[in-house]
Amino acid sequence: MHIDLNGKHAIITGSTAGIGFAIAEGLAKAGANVVITGRTQQRVDEAIAKIKKAAPDAGIEGVAADLGTAEGCKTLTEQQPDTDILVNNVGIFGPEDFFEVDDDTWQQFFDVNVMSAVRLSRHYAKGMKERDWGRIQFISSESGINIPSEMVHYGMTKSALLSISRGLAKVLSGTQVTVNAILPGPTRSEGVLNMLKDMAEEEGVSQETIESRFVQENRPSSIIQRLATPEEVANMSVYVASPQASATTGAALRVEGGIVDTLT
Structure with a gap:
């Protein structure tokens, strides 16, 4: 299978390192014009330089913004008003005793992991629907269905992304815009x-x-x-972003090494 994303524009949130970076690199190698996002310009510039070495012919841009805030999401949408592919990857995590997690931490996790995806999907899905083509992805986690006792606040956000992904797929029913969640395991x-x-x-x-x-x-x-490696997760993301994945929507796609011991 040859995946060709030439002429497609992709935004990957939280893409200066880790899974987000691997997805951005994979999409760039497939021919997409890629937008890197991160909280600081330095990190964004460093990521752009790395991807240009791996994919010299790819068009690569960057936006520095804190997407855990409404203002940061507005900065991104103003600089990049439209896209064909949106990968909602930005997120934070960290183990912490349930009884020690205060309200501010719960809110921070919700704002970064969930509301960034809500705000950006709400904006970009409109243009995708009008053009009748698009790909929206939510990078959830096996922790969204296999809630870790040491990170209940994190698992909650990843469960929320599964709900939003499935619901948005239904909102876009009958269009050529697909919406899917990807569930990595420990990576x-x-x-x-x-x-x-x-x-x-x-x-x-x-x-x-x-x-x-x-x-x-x-x-x-x-x-x-x-x-798992970030590249193994990115391989799934690149496929789901491709024209070949046109019948895959509303799905929760696991790249978690078989951790979740259920058939569905």
Whole structure:
């Protein structure tokens, strides 16, 4: 299968590192014009430079904005008023005792992980519907259906994205705009690796040891028995963004290594 996204415009939120960066790079290699987003101009510029090395012929732009706020989303939509492909990837996470998570933290997670996707999808879906073509993706997580006890506040946001994704697909019924959620499992993203690095240093063990133990202790049902790579998640995203995925919509697509032990 050859995926050709030449002539398509893609916005990937939270794309200066990790899964978002891998998706942006994958879409650029497939020929899409890509917009990188991040909170600082420096991080955006660094990501653009890396992707240009991997995909020299791709058109790449960047927008620095805090998409966890209405103002940040407005900055993005004003600079990039339309798109063919929207990947709602930006998100925050972190383990914390349920009884220690205060109201402000709950609100912050909701604003960044959920409302950024709501605001941007609401804006860009209108143009996609008018043009009768588009791809909207929500990067959820296996934690959205397999709620982790150490991150209930995070799992809640990922469950919300599943609801929004399915509902928006129904709103766009009968059009050539597809809406899907992608559910990664534990992935070797920058944030996860930094968290595991801190754990390894605290316990005086290697990064490899802590990664293996993390999967065994926290996601024992994993079939692949390892962390996924950002590129493995990006491969699913690139396919779902393609013309070949025209009959895939309203779906929750797992890239979680078999952690969720259910058939549906």
